[in-house]
Amino acid sequence: MEQHEGKASCRADEGWWSGRLHELWSLADGAQDVTDLADSLYDMLLRMPGVLAVVGTRWSGGLLHYLRSVTLAEPTPSLVEFEQDFGESAAAGAPGGDPTVTVHDVSEFDGAMPHVQVLTAAGVRSVASCAVPLGQGGWASLLVGTADRDAVDVTLRARLKQVAEVTMVSNRRIMARREDELRQVSDAFLAEASLQMDSSLDVERTVRRVARTAVPAVAEGCVLHLRRSGGLAPVACSHMDAGEQQWLGAVAAEDLWLTDVLQQVVNRGHGLVLHGDELAGGPFGPTSSGAGRAVRALSVNPLKARGRALGTLTFLYHRVDLAEVASLFLADLADRAALAIDTSTLYEQRRRHVVSLQRHLLPRELPRIPGLTLSSAYEVGDESLDVGGDFYDAVPGTRGGVTLLIGDVCGRGAEAAALTGLARHTLRTLLEDGRTPEHALGRLNQALVREGTSRFVTALVAVLVSEGEGFLLRYWSAGHPAPLVRREDGAVEELAARGDLLGVLEEIEYGSGSAHVAPGDALVLFTDGVTEARAADGTFFESCLQDAVAQQGAGEAQGFAERLAAAVVEFRATGADDIAVLVAQAEMVT
Structure with missing residues (x-):
């Protein structure tokens, strides 16, 4: 039993x-x-x-x-x-x-x-x-x-x-499901991250997008450091807990243990993952205090592009296994981020160089002319950052008054910049020597023809001479857009101006005319980047130019040109031409 x-x-x-x-x-x-x-x-x-x-x-x-x-x-x-x-x-x-x-x-x-x-x-x-x-x-x-x-x-x-x-x-x-999901998520994430990073040529905006895109999709926290003259400096950080953002920023900027780890990664040239006792002595892991206690692993990847070390990309994890699984994926992300950051950096360097070169093609400052307030503005229109061909200048008269000149060289780039310098300095030198505007324009035309360039130049020279309580205006145009006069009461007049382009024919004719500029009136000169700026619906700014001149001229005389240029930029949805504006406003008699 x-x-x-x-x-x-x-x-x-x-x-x-x-x-x-x-x-x-x-x-x-x-x-x-x-x-x-x-x-x-x-x-x-x-x-x-x-x-x-x-x-x-x-x-x-x-x-x-x-x-x-x-x-x-x-x-x-x-x-x-x-x-x-x-x-x-x-x-x-x-x-x-x-x-x-x-x-x-x-x-x-x-x-x-x-x-x-x-x-x-x-x-x-x-x-x-x-x-x-x-x-x-x-x-x-x-x-x-x-x-x-x-x-x-x-x-x-x-x-x-x-x-x-x-x-x-x-x-x-x-693990097989996770790897498959990770591949899908990684591919989608990398594609989205690349689009986000490549959508801006601004360095700061690019690095902020890297940090924001990665948290919490990849890890609980992210810090991006870039190499500066004083060493590695944090430029962006993100944490899934908004309350810990400030803590992470302070750690990224001040913690010596983390600084040493980052420098090791830069020196070695490849990434690492730290966890367990490897986190000892730092602000992360169970033996630390505050928000760092939740961090179980830390991954650091170098940012390298075109053979140069740019910085580091650091992620914080609350699970060690995620840090291990994501290591290869993060190396790919770091490479893409580094390339985007380097491209943005090179773009910014080129932008500074172009701005510096452009500045040398324009007068450092406008002269002070008794009875007149001069203002100018220049806006770059081409995102490729080639040097534009617009120029302007103001030459004081030997007997008072001023001679204003404005012009535009066809195209962009090194050749356009060279011709811009030639045009502006030729006109200015001859006008300073007392030559007439017709003679100065003729000499410039001859010089351009001798150069044999395929580019043409438009130019306009305007002479303002004191006359009674205002100024007598005489002007000569070589194919340049007609100037405007804004009267003190807000009415706007277009002055007739035609003339032949410079650099095309050996013998040319100029369009010329004269007008009286009374106290409170303003002479407005501009390049075709103003008139040809186009809105999203295809409308040209030329159709509202006179209204804009009337409106923007109602403010302080000193900022007239800047306000008008800003209005064009705000209006413009398309158009790659630069914008140059030069304004001379007769002061009110007191």
Whole structure:
């Protein structure tokens, strides 16, 4: 009878285990992480005859991430996070292949290890141990503790191996899904990040977009440093918790440990991932304080482009496994970011060079002329940053008054810049020597024809001479847009001006005329970048130019030209020509 009951109990036990194992497989099929199996798996093993405790650990090499345990005395699962490196002796326990069950006495283990302490406290004397590979260098151990070695029988060892195999297969499926998802997310993220970074040629805007795009899509925090004359300087940072943004900014700027890590990465030329004891001494990891305690890993990649080290891209993680999985992807992101930043930097350098060159093609300042207020404005229209061909100048008269000149060389680039300098300085030199505007324009035309250039030049010279309470205006035009006069009451008149282009024909004719400029009146000269600026609907600014002159001339005389140029820029949706405006306003008699 006892023998019959023993067989029935065994069959019942086998049926129970098979049912629970089937449930575990079903659970494993939809698990997002092997920890999703923990409660069921630990309960199954704890119900085995003679088992006093079940302890699981999660490792990366010798780095212990966490410990989970259940005991007969305390069957509610307990989870303790560590992020502590126990060295080579712990790493030696990593599996070399498929799960294998080994049996040990507790006395064989290092009593200082956390999982051994849990087993000992539960009264365990013998342990069945099985290590499970989890990919990305990670592994887990399952330890089933009993009061004596006899309890670690063939059935217990077989069942421990079964649940270990379920865990391993489940993890492989999870890792395969994650890798596939990561590839899809990474491809989409890199494409979006590239578009975001490439959409701006402004360095500061580019680096801010890198930081904003990466958090929280990639990690919990991101810091971007660029090399400056004084070393690495933080230029952008982002944190998923807005309240920790200031903390991260301070760490990025002031922490010496982080500065040393970043410099090591720059010197080595390749990225690194730090976790566990590698974070010791810095502001991150469980041994730190404040917001840094949540950071479990840190990845740093160098920013390199065109053979130059530009800086570093740093990410903060609350999970070590994410840092390991994302390492290759982040290297790609860093390369793309570096190229975008370098392109933006080169663009900014070129912009400064062009602005400097353009400044030398224009007068440093306008002269002070009794009875007149002169103002000017220049706006670059071409995003390619080639030097434009617009120019203007003002030459004081030997007997009072002033001679204004404005012109435009066809096209952009080095040749246009050379002709711009030739045109402006030729006209200015001849006018300063007392030559007439007709003579100066004629000499410039001859010089351009001799150059044999395919580019033409438009120019207009206007002479203002004091006459009574205002000024007598005489002007000569060589194919340049007609000047405007804004009267003191707001009315705007266009002065007739035609004439031949310079640099095309050896003999040319000029359009000329005269007018009176009374106190409060303003002479407005401009290049065709003003009239040909086009709105999104295709409307040219020329159609509203006179209204704009009337409106912008109502303010202070000194800022007239700047206001008019700003109005053109605001109006313009298309048009790659530069904008030059030169205004002479007769002062009111007091």
